[in-house]
Amino acid sequence: MSYECFTVSIEDQVAHIRLSRPEKRNAMSESFWSDLPKIIRDIDDNAQARCIVISADTIGEKPIFSAGIDVGMFGSGGTGGADKNKPQHGADFYNTVRRLQDSFTAIEDCRIPVIVAIHGGCIGGGVDLITACDIRLGTTDSYITIYEINVGMTADVGTFPRILNHMPEGVVRELAYTGRRMNGRECERRGLFNTTYDSEAEMMDAAMAMARDIASKPPLAVYGCKRIITYSRDHDTAEALDQIAVWNMSMLIPSEMMEALMAKGQKRPGNYADLPRVRRD
Structure with a gap:
């Protein structure tokens, strides 16, 4: 099956899900939010693999793992924004956010471990995604930013309830209030990343080796x-x-x-x- 935002392969009991819109900085379009939970649940429900690795196709000298939510969704009504003058806007927006949240909760709820390998920038909704995974690996040139503050928003798809399990509250507050970038080495030092690697190839080798090791267990x-x-x-x-x-x-x-x-x-x-x-x- 083909997807707008993903490619999926399964080998040696390991499923590899790749974000596949590098020309769009792997921004999360409307189909992203419906396809991701379907992919995760299909792999899990049908016991197609024993571990999942999520990574991203990237291009250019400044790679982007994910730029977060696709801004096109704000104009299409995908976030409820197009209906802001209607009386039911608040309830509609609430339902939309809950649907987006469920897309990442599917990662946390699935029965098998999910490893995410982060190369380049992990921005806004990208942070929501990686915090829902079991294990996070990164390259030394990767970074995260809770970017929503820079566009007048509060991150609402899962970052805050999950990232607090990995980093001190004061650090999370700093990132949330300032929107600053935290590079891969600091992410590792703070406890968000398990390990950082000097290259994407080295990171992916480590991620797949770890996934195969997990897949070999009961x-x-x-x-x-x-x-x-x-x-x-x-x-x-x-x-x-x-x-x-x-x-x-x-x-x-x-x-x-x-x-x-x-x-x-x-x-x-x-x-x-x-x-x-x-x-x-």
Whole structure:
């Protein structure tokens, strides 16, 4: 299937989703917001891969991972802006923002880990996207900017509730109030990026190697880790401890544990069951 904003490939149990509008600075057009959750949920629901890598096609000496929301959406009514004089404008805008938020929540909610590899500028909505991913890698020439303040907006698609899990509140406030750029090395030092690399090629090699490593692990156990880490982030310790006990009570599979131990001892890949398919109807 072809998409306006993405190319998708799957190999070795790793799905690679690439933002593919470099001539438009990978700006997020209307189709971006509907296609991304469809792609993520299709891969996850149908157990097509065990890990996802998101990256971007870039061009020029000043590459852009994503310039954020496509300004064309403001004129097309895609953000509700065209209806601002109508009585229902507020409710319509609220519904639109919730829909855009859901596009990135699909990343956080999917059962398999998502690694994002950032080359160049990650601006506005791009920051919303990367903060919803499990693991962030960057090049040394990458940067983020919570750009919305520069156009009189408050970032509203997911940056603030998620970036606070990775960086100190004071740093987040500085970025939000000033819109300044934070380069890749500082992102790593502050805890937003796991690692930075000197080149895009080096970063992509590392991202795909990490994804293949994750894909080699028991899928149900990886799913459990993702679910419990996210749950623990949003709940207190007592609630999280109870949740992991209930999870393992329900999901722990002795045969998968034995296979993992045998595979490790025999120095061979494990033969694990895929996650069950998901029906949404």
